[in-house]
Amino acid sequence: MDLKTKNRSALRDGFFIVGTVLLLFFSLWKVHYGLGLYDEAFYLTIPYRMCHGDKLFLNEWHVSQLSALLQYPLMKLYLLIHPSTDGIVLDFRRIYVAVNFAAGLLAYYRLRKYGAGAAVAVLLYLLYAPYNTMALSYNSMGLLCGFLCAVFLATAARNSDYAVAGLFFAGLVLCQPLMLAEFAVVYLLLICVSLILKRRELLRRLLRFLLGCVILAIPVLVYFVFSVGIS
DSSP: OOHHHHHHHHHHHHHHHHHHHHHHHHHHHHTTSOOOTTHHHHHHHHHHHHHTTOOBTTTBOOTTGGGHHHHHHHHHHHHHHOOSOTTHHHHHHHHHHHHHHHHHHHHHHHHGGGOHHHHHHHHHHHHOOGGGOOSOSHHHHHHHHHHHHHHHHHTOOSHHHHHHHHHHHHHHHHHSTTHHHHHHHHHHHHHHHHHHTTOHHHHHHHHHHHHHHHHHHHHHHHHIIIIIOOO
16 A cells, blocks of 8 residues: 555545444433434333333334344343443433444444445444434434445445345344345345356355345344244
């Protein structure tokens, strides 16, 4: 790498670091403002109820409830550290910021080689909060999982990258269950294309992607079989 390229890379990284730090301070300041009258509190109720024994589809019937499976570990850990619900909305806004910025750093690490456009794209992602609600929800977590799935597919260089992309896509399905229908149609179409055209490498990548989906699907199925029951 010549000196000019190194300087350009350092300038790009510096722009991203400064932008990220400014957005982080802005986000941590903003968590104290805004009031979600309905949705924001609702996002927390389902994983909170799960921690107290309620079961999905047995004690809850709502199209967005599957996203609570992604929130449950964080809620469980939070209640172990802080059993009270005092300040829980504010605390989970901060958790949202931490999760979102961790995803942004991972995305930039993967996209960095594509130049300044990568920095701009990730900063725009960090700036955007669905419906201006700074909370972990089926909207924000779905956006996060879909974004990282696309990033890993676009930058895939190893076999494991396709599996990781599949894992994030499975998370997207938990947040937006209708994506399962799109997956079934597009995935089967790509499988047929790879078989007809004898594209073995494409077929292997599709199978690795499916493996990533299954990795998350297994604990979800185990939860429903043993916790909720087949009936």
